[in-house]
Amino acid sequence: MGYKKNARRRRITTRDYNSRVDHILRNHLGTGVKTLRLKLYGIYNANTRNYLDSWLQIAVKPGIEELSLILSNIDHLSNEAIYEFPCSLLSNGSENTIRELDLLGCAFRPTVGIGCTGSLTSLCLSCVNIESDELGFLLSNSLALERLELNDCSEIFSIKIPSLLQRLSYVMVSGCSMLQVIESEAPNISSFHFFHDDDVFHDDDVDQQVQLFLGESLQMKEIFISHSCVLHYALVVLTSSMPNLETLTMHSYYEMVSTPTLASKFLHLKYLNISVFGWKFASAPRYADYDLFLLVSCLDASPCLETFNLDVPMRRREHDSIFEDPPSQLGRIPGQCYANLRHVKITKFRSTKLLVKLTCHILDSTPSLECLTLDITDGGPTCSEIDRCFVGKETFMEAPKALAAIQTYVEGKVPSTAKLNVVEPCSRCPAL
Numbered sequence: 001m002g003y004k005k006n007a008r009r010r011r012i013t014t015r016d017y018n019s020r021v022d023h024i025l026r027n028h029l030g031t032g033v034k035t036l037r038l039k040l041y042g043i044y045n046a047n048t049r050n051y052l053d054s055w056l057q058i059a060v061k062p063g064i065e066e067l068s069l070i071l072s073n074i075d076h077l078s079n080e081a082i083y084e085f086p087c088s089l090l091s092n093g094s095e096n097t098i099r100e101l102d103l104l105g106c107a108f109r110p111t112v113g114i115g116c117t118g119s120l121t122s123l124c125l126s127c128v129n130i131e132s133d134e135l136g137f138l139l140s141n142s143l144a145l146e147r148l149e150l151n152d153c154s155e156i157f158s159i160k161i162p163s164l165l166q167r168l169s170y171v172m173v174s175g176c177s178m179l180q181v182i183e184s185e186a187p188n189i190s191s192f193h194f195f196h197d198d199d200v201f202h203d204d205d206v207d208q209q210v211q212l213f214l215g216e217s218l219q220m221k222e223i224f225i226s227h228s229c230v231l232h233y234a235l236v237v238l239t240s241s242m243p244n245l246e247t248l249t250m251h252s253y254y255e256m257v258s259t260p261t262l263a264s265k266f267l268h269l270k271y272l273n274i275s276v277f278g279w280k281f282a283s284a285p286r287y288a289d290y291d292l293f294l295l296v297s298c299l300d301a302s303p304c305l306e307t308f309n310l311d312v313p314m315r316r317r318e319h320d321s322i323f324e325d326p327p328s329q330l331g332r333i334p335g336q337c338y339a340n341l342r343h344v345k346i347t348k349f350r351s352t353k354l355l356v357k358l359t360c361h362i363l364d365s366t367p368s369l370e371c372l373t374l375d376i377t378d379g380g381p382t383c384s385e386i387d388r389c390f391v392g393k394e395t396f397m398e399a400p401k402a403l404a405a406i407q408t409y410v411e412g413k414v415p416s417t418a419k420l421n422v423v424e425p426c427s428r429c430p431a432l
Contacts, residue, residue: 021055033061053086067098071106085106087114096118099122109130110130121147123148146167146169148170151173159173159184167188171184179210181213189220192214217242231250231274245269252276262297266305268304270305273308274309295358303340306341310347346373351398351401374422
């Protein structure tokens with residue numbers, strides 16, 4: 001619409017846009033709008049703000065089913081510029097028909113008196129100013145809720161999901177920087193996704209990590225957690241509280257050095273994905289052993305596991321290479337037999353003792369293995385797929401050592417019934 005041109009043109013464009021939207025909505029006055037999506041991310045300003053109340057009052061009436069209001073990211077606005085969604089609209093009869101509510105870049109201040117949003121099945125709040133108690137009022141009145149998404153809501157300190165939400169099956173929380181605790185009593189959540197804001201987390205901030213109390217859920221099938229000490233948390237808590245879990249994805253930013261004693265196991269887990277960031281691998285030999293045993297414990301806790309993916313963007317440390325003080329032979333690591341494990345992939349494979357020992361342990365303990373993939377690149381697109389190379393200099397310099405480690409210690413252990421795939425930097429990488 002030419003909005004990226006000069007200031008005068010932007011004012012004209014915004015005025016024309018507002019006029020057209022206003023005209024369209026007034027044509028629908030009284031006709032019963034079922035779906036309203038206002039995406040004003042690029043042109044929201046004070047002039048548009050003056051129209052919003054009028055537009056919403058026209059459309060949000062009994063009979064509306066879907067409402068999506070997309071404004072500017074509140075991080076780029078002053079407090080005076082943030083639009084406050086008129087919660088009174090949810091008490092005019094529309095609360096009995098609205099099924100989906102999606103808000104981005106506004107303030108949302110529900111109270112006890114907003115009316116019972118008994119028909120709401122999907123709630124998505126992104127970059128929304130809403131406090132913990134206000135969110136609590138809304139959730140306690142949304143008994144039909146099935147899907148809950150909270151993204152970058154910086155005023156939320158705690159999320160408490162009541163047991164009254166019997167239909168809630170999907171929960172996703174991401175980037176809520178002030179969040180301290182998530183507590184759920186909803187019994188039928190089958191998919192839970194939590195993304196920790198690692199920009200505000202440091203290695204010495206273990207005491208500040210978000211507390212997760214997910215209760216006991218027999219319905220939980222899938223969990224994605226990006227969080228500090230998540231491997232330790234999964235082994236200690238999730239094994240007993242989520243017995244029917246089938247897919248577990250964990251992004252870990254920090255781990256305790258102690259390996260917990262396994263009190264229970266993931267008896268139905270089939271897919272395990274682990275990415276680790278910020279681990280101080282092999283800063284001392286004894287810590288390297290703890291790192292290794294922690295990863296092995298995750299495998300031991302999953303007797304029905306079929307697919308294991310490990311992403312380890314670690315830096316080599318002094319005396320960490322398998323070729324520095326090489327062992328005469330790799331001792332067998334105590335662990336379980338992974339009878340159902342068929343597919344294993346390790347991305348950013350290096351010649352570190354930890355990764356070589358872990359790979360050999362998997363080969364020694366997995367009689368049903370069908371495919372082992374060792375990716376010695378950075379795991380991004382290859383030069384043959386795009387015109388840009390994503391292999392870093394350090395990775396390219398390490399690649400020959402990683403390849404030599406595979407040839408020396410791994411290839412001979414791969415059974416004839418399994419296929420070994422090695423992903424190497426392509427021939428164009430040095431030039432690029």
